[in-house]
Structures are given as structure tokens and as C-alpha cells.
Amino acid sequence: MTPAERIAETLLGRRVLLLNHVSPDGDCLGSTLALARALRARGQQAVVASSDGVPEMYRFLPGANQIVTALAADEPFGAAVFMECSTPDRAGALAARAVGVPLWINIDHHMSNGGYGDLILYDPAAAAVGELVTPIVQALGPIDADGATCLLTALLTDTGSFRYASVTPRTLRIAADLVQAGARPVDIYTQVYENRPAAALRLLGMALSRLEVSPDGRIAWTSVTQEMLRTSGTSMEESEGIVGMLRAIGGVQVALLFKEEPDGIRVSMRGRPGVRVNVVAEAFAGGGHAAAAGFTATGPLPEVVRRTLDAVQRELAAGAVS
Numbered sequence: 001m002t003p004a005e006r007i008a009e010t011l012l013g014r015r016v017l018l019l020n021h022v023s024p025d026g027d028c029l030g031s032t033l034a035l036a037r038a039l040r041a042r043g044q045q046a047v048v049a050s051s052d053g054v055p056e057m058y059r060f061l062p063g064a065n066q067i068v069t070a071l072a073a074d075e076p077f078g079a080a081v082f083m084e085c086s087t088p089d090r091a092g093a094l095a096a097r098a099v100g101v102p103l104w105i106n107i108d109h110h111m112s113n114g115g116y117g118d119l120i121l122y123d124p125a126a127a128a129v130g131e132l133v134t135p136i137v138q139a140l141g142p143i144d145a146d147g148a149t150c151l152l153t154a155l156l157t158d159t160g161s162f163r164y165a166s167v168t169p170r171t172l173r174i175a176a177d178l179v180q181a182g183a184r185p186v187d188i189y190t191q192v193y194e195n196r197p198a199a200a201l202r203l204l205g206m207a208l209s210r211l212e213v214s215p216d217g218r219i220a221w222t223s224v225t226q227e228m229l230r231t232s233g234t235s236m237e238e239s240e241g242i243v244g245m246l247r248a249i250g251g252v253q254v255a256l257l258f259k260e261e262p263d264g265i266r267v268s269m270r271g272r273p274g275v276r277v278n279v280v281a282e283a284f285a286g287g288g289h290a291a292a293a294g295f296t297a298t299g300p301l302p303e304v305v306r307r308t309l310d311a312v313q314r315e316l317a318a319g320a321v322s
Helices: 003-011 026-041 088-098 129-140 145-158 169-180 185-193 198-209 226-232 242-247 277-283 301-321
Strands: 016-019 046-049 079-083 104-108 119-122 219-224 254-261 264-271 292-297
Touching: 003 079, 003 104, 003 119, 003 129, 016 026, 016 088, 026 046, 026 079, 026 129, 026 145, 079 088, 104 129, 129 145, 129 169, 145 169, 145 185, 198 219, 198 226, 198 242, 219 242, 219 301, 242 254, 242 264, 254 301, 264 277, 264 301, 277 292, 277 301, 292 301
Parallel strands: 016 046, 016 079, 079 104, 104 119, 219 254
Antiparallel strands: 254 264, 264 292
């Protein structure tokens, strides 16, 4: 029995809580929704929860309207699935709701995963956590078109539309199977990347106007403040994708986006092959992949920028030495 088959078998007969990480992306949301759908098809009860709700661009996903942001204190669960959470607290305020649940399942591909849980499905070589969830869903029964749409969204968004170095033959084989099952890549791409409001482009323009590049051209960064959100008339979720655009600058090895949130400064990082931005994130109690990571810091924005750039420079220097 494979680890995926064991998880599928173990979840049967239990009421399952599926937890997304804070600021959920398409990979995490698509994976939890697909797994919940497969469990319900087997007659199981499954609740998908997200502390930060669902970003507008992912509300087209089948079942997204059923994701909850709060749970009753006395709501019983037989298993809690932490999806793409390197540590339990990555599930945000809802992590506390898993305390006392008798079975924890940890499904992740982040290099910084802490190895918690009763059952663990962990593969840092997976291009997306959707790669790990697909065989679980397959073990529960045939994947229908809606489930395939959720899983292909997971793969497409976490691989930069299949252009990142993390993409492997396995990634593409799974994607082909999902298209065969009824998922339409053109529809997913349009919903995620070509359905943005005008306010999002105004915010992008403001962020690009604040763009800075290090003297050696290897680091690019910008920020999004609460004042910028008010001026553009949008929300922080519309900053999605900005950091990826910065990485597209020729010669840039690390791109950073500093987002001013009520609870601190959230820092998103993207790195070229050979740079480990997860190491930088871990220095600030964050985590992620070598090519994409993040953390939340406290303090004035200029000070957070300075500390982060210092850490990035140290990582770049360490890479040059090694």
C-alpha cells in the first residue's frame, strides 16, 4: 500500500477537517477542495476551512463557496488534514481548532516542513502539493471534471503555468490525466490570470513605480502599503503575482514584495535556480521552497526591508562561495 492509499483508507469512516494555510494559493485551495470532493463522493463528511477565506481569483473553483472561515468550538472531527502547512500554525487562527482531533495528516512539499502529524505525505521534489494529493483522490475513486479542475489549478498555479524548474515528467503526466478527466487549462488560466479588475492594475502600477534594484542588479523589490490599497480601491489579495513580475527582470536572482498588513509586514520572495530563498525565510521564522518562500515580520517597513535585504545578500554570498 502506498502512502497515498494509506491516507485515503484512513480517512474513510471519519469526519474530516481540511485546513488551508494562511493567504491560501491555488495549489493549497485546489488540493483541499479536490480531496474534500472525493471524500464526499464516498459518503464522508468533509469541511474545508481557510482562516483568510478565498481570494477572488480562486472563487471559480468548484466547492469554493462552501469553504468556511470559522468553526464551532464543539464541532467534532475524526481527522485534520494540514494542507501545505510546514508547521501547524501555518493554518492560522484555525490551527487551534485541530487541537484534540485524534488524527493529524500532514501533506506538504515545502522544504521547511517540521515533520509533525500521525500520517505524513511529504515530498520536496513535488512541483505542487497537488501532485501528492492526486493519487489520494484517485485511491478514493474516479476523478470527475470538477475535481480535475481543482487539481489542475493546483498544478498550473504552483508551477508558473508549467514553466518553473520544479516541473518534472510526473507533473506533466498528472496534468495530462486531469485534462483527460475534463479539466480545461484555458478556462483555468483565464480565471486566474486574465480576469483581474482594473483596480488590480492600478495597484500594480503603483507597486512598479516604487521598484528598487540593488546596485549589482541581483535583487529587486517593492512594497504595497495600506495607503496604496485605499488609493487604488482594492485589497491586498490583488497583489498576487507582483513578485513574480519582479523576478522577470534580467539579471535579478531574488525578487521581494513587502506587504503592509495589520499584523505586520508579509514578505514574499522568489528566487532563480541556485538561490535558496527558503533559507532567508527560515531566518525570520518563515518557510517555503528554494524558489518561493515567505515570512511575516514586525517593525517599521523600512527596517524590515533593510533586515531582509541584508539576509538575502548573505545568502547570495554563501551561494557564490559554495
